[in-house]
Amino acid sequence: MAILSVKNLQKSYKKGFLKKESVKVLKGVNFEVSREIFGFIGPNGAGKTTTMKAIMGFIFPDSGEIRIFGKLNTDVSVKRKVGFLPERPYVPLSITGKEYLDFCADVYGIPYYKRRKKYLKLLELVELVGVEERKLSSYSKGMVQRLLFAATLLNEPEFLILDEPMSGLDPVGRSVIASVIRRLKEEGKAVFYSSHIIQDVERLSDKVAIIVGGEIKLIDSVSSLISKFITGYTLVYRKVGESSLLSKEISRQELWSFLEKLRREGYEIVAVEPKSLSLEDILVSFIKGSGGMI
Numbered sequence: 001m002a003i004l005s006v007k008n009l010q011k012s013y014k015k016g017f018l019k020k021e022s023v024k025v026l027k028g029v030n031f032e033v034s035r036e037i038f039g040f041i042g043p044n045g046a047g048k049t050t051t052m053k054a055i056m057g058f059i060f061p062d063s064g065e066i067r068i069f070g071k072l073n074t075d076v077s078v079k080r081k082v083g084f085l086p087e088r089p090y091v092p093l094s095i096t097g098k099e100y101l102d103f104c105a106d107v108y109g110i111p112y113y114k115r116r117k118k119y120l121k122l123l124e125l126v127e128l129v130g131v132e133e134r135k136l137s138s139y140s141k142g143m144v145q146r147l148l149f150a151a152t153l154l155n156e157p158e159f160l161i162l163d164e165p166m167s168g169l170d171p172v173g174r175s176v177i178a179s180v181i182r183r184l185k186e187e188g189k190a191v192f193y194s195s196h197i198i199q200d201v202e203r204l205s206d207k208v209a210i211i212v213g214g215e216i217k218l219i220d221s222v223s224s225l226i227s228k229f230i231t232g233y234t235l236v237y238r239k240v241g242e243s244s245l246l247s248k249e250i251s252r253q254e255l256w257s258f259l260e261k262l263r264r265e266g267y268e269i270v271a272v273e274p275k276s277l278s279l280e281d282i283l284v285s286f287i288k289g290s291g292g293m294i
């Protein structure tokens with residue numbers, strides 16, 4: 001069973017001074033997330049945050065159905081199993097890290113006797129042990145982001161929805177978040193997250209969906225996606241009986257005829273290395289409207 005299933009999600013916003021005009025920002029979005037790391041990518045304004053807000057029940061879609069663990073997303077019982085990190089959360093900087101965790105623990109109803117151990121475990125996870133008594137105003141942006149991420153894990157959610165969890169983080173901060181996400185998956189949890197840092201998405205995700213202009217353009221596993229977008233190969237070969245190696249870059253179309261030519265002329269193949277578009281190239285091609293180019 002899918003952990004999250006989104007079917008035919010549509011959403012329009014009214015725009016203009018008199019709010020007479022309506023703009024469709026989600027045009028029938030469909031996808032499913034199982035126990036995996038699912039990356040949601042697309043350009044600015046594509047509809048990622050709107051989709052996540054609809055999943056969380058913060059906005060009401062015009063139509064469509066959203067189920068989490070098989071139940072409608074509006075069902076209170078599923079909300080307990082979900083952790084959400086918004087894109088731009090409001091945090092008062094005058095409080096300490098611990099006070100922020102206490103506030104969230106109050107919301108989740110976590111008893112006091114359980115808190116110390118829980119906080120320590122989470123602070124260790126996001127590498128913030130020792131700074132919890134400091135005011136958030138003294139934290140860097142990355143530290144605040146890591147604290148907020150730790151707070152979303154307080155109620156031990158089985159499903160995490162993270163809107164731009166790595167935004168504004170340096171490579172070290174990004175790698176801390178990435179390793180926590182990997183660990184959550186190892187623990188059998190599912191993570192659905194959006195990001196603009198495509199290299200991270202490529203490294204971290206099992207599956208990705210590309211959304212452009214409120215429409216899902218493609219959903220696939222990262223490995224199968226990259227293999228579908230192979231542009232050519234680097235061949236390494238040598239004359240039979242000789243040791244010196246030769247290499248040549250060839251296009252996808254040339255592969256078989258070139259291999260045949262080498263065989264005819266007495267060469268042996270040492271290696272065939274595929275060259276693929278990066279996930280970033282693939283995303284750009286969808287944004288420019290040439291997603292089916294290969």
Ligand SMILES: Nc1ncnc2c1ncn2[C@@H]1O[C@H](COP(=O)(O)OP(=O)(O)OP(=O)(O)O)[C@@H](O)[C@H]1O
Nearest residue numbers: 013014015025042043044045046047048049050051
């Ligand atoms: N409350 C709102 N009222 C009117 N339009 C809105 C509202 N919220 C979002 N939009 C519009 O909906 C579209 C999708 O926005 P959304 O925030 O979902 O995009 P996004 O993919 O998350 O973008 P980004 O990567 O910049 O965060 C945008 O054109 C945005 O201007």
